[in-house]
Amino acid sequence: MDQIVLVAVDLVAIGLLTSTYFRRHRRRDLVVAYLGMNVGVLAVASTLSSAAIGAGLGLGLFGVLSIIRLRSTEIDQREVAYYFAALALGILGALPAQVLWHSVVFMALLLLTVVVADHPRVLRRHHRQELVLDGAVLDRVALVARLEGLLGARVHQVAVQRVDLVDDTTWVDVRYETVPPSRRRGHGETGREAARTSTAGAGS
Incomplete structure (x- = not known):
């Protein structure tokens, strides 16, 4: 039951993240990339964690995916931040936590940090x-x-x-x-x- 709640929270969070990104930057291709990567990481990590592979799965998966370099188009540092946020949300939503609200709080904190830091009024000059x-x-x-x-x-x-x-x-x-x-x-x-x-x- 806890896992279903985490998956639902992740889907809501990635929806808010990508909609915020699109309203501010209008790049449809990256919306597809963020959604696809988040759900893909969520599915793979959930499957592997259910097979009891180990507690280091999250860090290992994050490390492997973080070295991927997208060569098709150039993305700036702000879009990289959204990229890693989508990745982290997928991992937090997939891996079971001893206390459910720990993962929910960290997902909310990550989402809030990116959305606020990228607000047009922050350092706008x-x-x-x-x-x-x-x-x-x-x-x-x-x-x-x-x-x-x-x-x-x-x-x-x-x-x-x-x-x-x-x-x-x-x-x-x-x-x-x-x-x-x-x-x-x-x-x-x-x-x-x-x-x-x-x-x-x-x-x-």
């Missing part, structure tokens, strides 16, 4: 972008000022991935925070002033 700039920019201060003027944002970190002096381009990975419109004008002027100062210093 912080972004990451890979850009190719026209021009080979070697001065870091000028590079940051140019990115801030281009993005209208405050750059927190920028990593130069490639500077091509032949094609005159700069490839960067930038982490930035969008600036409210009321502060954008003053921030842009500060960035342009920094660029002028850097250019003047280089010329002298």
Whole structure:
């Protein structure tokens, strides 16, 4: 009876997880992947656990599946989090627990963590972008000022991935925070002033 309850809780949890993911990110293919993987893990783990294979089944299955690399399409770190949540829910729903509510609580905690952490209002001003700039920019201060003027944002970190002096381009990975419109004008002027100062210093 406890196993039936856990299976039902898992199906409800994975339904909520995938519906939340689809409403926020609109990738139907990953909804199918998450549902298929969760139910597949649930079925396999339930069958193996009923054969009394051992208490390490859950960790072993999690370890084997966690090394699977999906080569068909690229998924970002946020989608990887949903991937492992679907996997963990399937394992928690399949393996018997000494106390039923332990598994239910952990499943609810996992679901709540992913849903809240991925909420659009959590760190909504912080972004990451890979850009190719026209021009080979070697001065870091000028590079940051140019990115801030281009993005209208405050750059927190920028990593130069490639500077091509032949094609005159700069490839960067930038982490930035969008600036409210009321502060954008003053921030842009500060960035342009920094660029002028850097250019003047280089010329002298």
